[in-house]
Amino acid sequence: MTFVTRCQAAGKLATIPTPEGTIALIAAIFDPHPDVQEVCLRYLGQLGDPAVLPILVDELIKVIEGNSLQSIRNVKTALVQFALEDVKGLMPALAHPQRRVRFLATDTIREIADRHAAKDPLRKNDFSPEIYHIFIDKLWQDEWGDVRARATGVIGHFHDQAGGEILAKLVKDKEWFVRLHACRALDDRAYLSIAPALMGCLTDPHWLVREAATKTLLKMGDLGAERIILSFIQGRDLYSAEQICEEMERSGMIFGLLESLEAPDSRMDELSITRTGSSSDAERFQATGVVRRMVTLGKVTMLLTFLRSPVRPEQKLGLIHELKARPTMETVDALHDCAENDPDPRVCQAAFQAFEESLKKLEAQENQQAVN
Numbered sequence: 001m002t003f004v005t006r007c008q009a010a011g012k013l014a015t016i017p018t019p020e021g022t023i024a025l026i027a028a029i030f031d032p033h034p035d036v037q038e039v040c041l042r043y044l045g046q047l048g049d050p051a052v053l054p055i056l057v058d059e060l061i062k063v064i065e066g067n068s069l070q071s072i073r074n075v076k077t078a079l080v081q082f083a084l085e086d087v088k089g090l091m092p093a094l095a096h097p098q099r100r101v102r103f104l105a106t107d108t109i110r111e112i113a114d115r116h117a118a119k120d121p122l123r124k125n126d127f128s129p130e131i132y133h134i135f136i137d138k139l140w141q142d143e144w145g146d147v148r149a150r151a152t153g154v155i156g157h158f159h160d161q162a163g164g165e166i167l168a169k170l171v172k173d174k175e176w177f178v179r180l181h182a183c184r185a186l187d188d189r190a191y192l193s194i195a196p197a198l199m200g201c202l203t204d205p206h207w208l209v210r211e212a213a214t215k216t217l218l219k220m221g222d223l224g225a226e227r228i229i230l231s232f233i234q235g236r237d238l239y240s241a242e243q244i245c246e247e248m249e250r251s252g253m254i255f256g257l258l259e260s261l262e263a264p265d266s267r268m269d270e271l272s273i274t275r276t277g278s279s280s281d282a283e284r285f286q287a288t289g290v291v292r293r294m295v296t297l298g299k300v301t302m303l304l305t306f307l308r309s310p311v312r313p314e315q316k317l318g319l320i321h322e323l324k325a326r327p328t329m330e331t332v333d334a335l336h337d338c339a340e341n342d343p344d345p346r347v348c349q350a351a352f353q354a355f356e357e358s359l360k361k362l363e364a365q366e367n368q369q370a371v372n
Contacts, residue, residue: 003033010036014043022047026055034069041070045078053082053089057105060093064100076104080111087112088128095134099144106139110153121188122157132158140166145175152178156185164190168197171213176206183212192220195227202228202244203237210240214247225253226286233289238297245299248290258306260287263317291322304334313344320347320354327358 001009010028013021025047028040041059044052060075062068079090093105109131116122124132136158139151152170155163170182171194183201186194201213217224232244248254260283294303300323307319316338323331335358339351 003031003036006031006033006036007039010039010043014047017047017049022049022052026052029055029059037070038074041074041078045081048082048086050082050086050089053079053086054092057090057093060104061096061098061101064098064104072104076108079108080115082112084112084116084122084126085128088130091130091134094131094139099142099147102139102142103144103147103150106147106150106154110150113154113157117157122159124158124160124163127154127158136162136166140170145173145178148173149175149178149181152181152185156188159188159190164194167191168194171197171201176204176209179204179209180206180212183209183216187216187219189220192223195220195224199227199231202231203235203240207239207243210243211247214244218247218251218253229257229286229290233286233293241293241297242299245294245297249299249302254290254294254302255306257283257287257290258303258311258315258319260284261291261315261318263314263321288318288322291319292325295322295326298328300328300331304330307334307338313347316342316344316347317350320350324354324358327361329362332358332362 006028010025013024022044025040025044029037029044031037031040041056044056056075056078059068059070060072060079063070063072063075082089087109090105090109093101094109096102096105113122113127116126135151135154140148140155142148142151148170152167155166167182167186171179171186173179173182179201183198186198195217198213198217201209202217204210204213214228217228228244228248232241232248235241235244248257262284291303294300303319303323307316307323320335320338323335332355335351335355339348339355342348342351
C-alpha cells in the first residue's frame with residue numbers, strides 16, 4: 001500500500017479503538033514513512049491509553065538522541081494529551097541523565113497539570129507519590145535552570161507547605177527565568193505566607209521578574225496589596241516603582257486607592273501606612289502616599305483623569321494639594337481647567353490657588369535654569 005493508504009488505515013483504527021488496533025498503531029510507529037509515523041503518534045496520544053505511555057517516552061528519547069525521523073513537537077503533542085493520573089509513566093524520563101529529556105518530561109507534566117487546574121484546583125494528592133517526591137526531592141534542584149523553571153509550575157499545584165518552602169527558595173534562584181516562573185507559580189492565595197519572599201522580587205534586576213512579582217502580589221488580596229503599596233512608597237528603586245505603578249494602573253487598584261483620598265489636614269505631614277489608627281485613616285494615608293509617589297515619578301496622567309471625573313469634592317481637594325507640590329505644564333493645564341469648569345466652588349478655589357502657585361514655581365525653575 002502507499003503511505004497515504006496506511007495513514008487512512010491508521011485513522012480508521014483510531015476511530016473505534018480496540019486492543020488489536022492499538023497494537024497496530026504502535027507497530028506503525030516504525031513505518032518507513034515519517035508521515036505514517038506522525039499520524040500514528042497523534043492517534044496514540046488521542047487514545048490516551050496509559051499502557052502506550054512508556055512507548056512514547058522511548059520515542060521521545062530516540063528523537064532527542066537523533067535516532068528517530070520524528071520531531072520533538074510531534075512526540076510532545078502526543079504526550080500532553082494523557083491524563084494527570086497517568087503521568088507516573090514519565091518517571092524514567094524525569095530521572096534520565098540527558099537534561100533535555102528531563103526538561104521535556106517536566107514541561108509535559110506542567111502542561112497536563114495546567115490543563116486540569118483550569119477546571120479544578122489541584123493538590124498534592126492529585127499526583128502520584130512517585131511524581132510528587134521526584135519534584136520535591138530532585139527536580140527543583142536540577143543542574144539545568146530550564147528544568148528548575150518548568151518544575152516550579154508543577155510544584156505550585158501541590159499547595160502544601162513543602163512546595164511553598166521550595167518556591168520561596170526558587171524566587172531567589174541565580175537564573176532570572178527560574179525566579180520568573182517561581183513568581184508565577186505562587187499566583188494563589190494559598191501562598192500568602194510566601195508574600196514576604198516576593199518583596200525582594202519587586203526590585204529584581206530583570207523587569208519580567210518584577211512584573212510577575214507585582215501581578216502575583218496583587219492577586220493575594222489585601223495583604224499582597226499592602227506589601228506592594230509599602231514597596232512603592234518607601235522603595236528607592238526607580239525602575240521597580242515605575243513598574244509597580246504601571247501594574248496598579250492596569251489592575252484598577254489606583255482608582256480604588258483614590259476613593260480614600262480626602263482634603264488635606266495637619267496629619268498629612270506625618271504620612272504613615274501602618275494601622276495605628278482607624279482603618280479609614282490607614283487607607284487615607286496609603287492613598288496619599290501613593291499619589292505623592294506618582295507625582296514624584298511624573299506618572300500623573302491617570303491622576304489628572306481622576307481630577308476631571310465626577311468624584312467627591314474631598315477627593316479632588318486631596319489630589320489638588322498633592323499635584324501642586326511638583327508642578328508640570330500638564331498639571332498646570334489640568335488645574336486651570338478644573339478651576340474654570342468644576343461644579344464645586346471649593347474645588348474651583350483650591351484649583352485656582354494651586355494653579356497660581358504652580359505657575360510661580362515653574363517660572364522660578366525657568367529663571368534658575370536661565371541663570372545656570
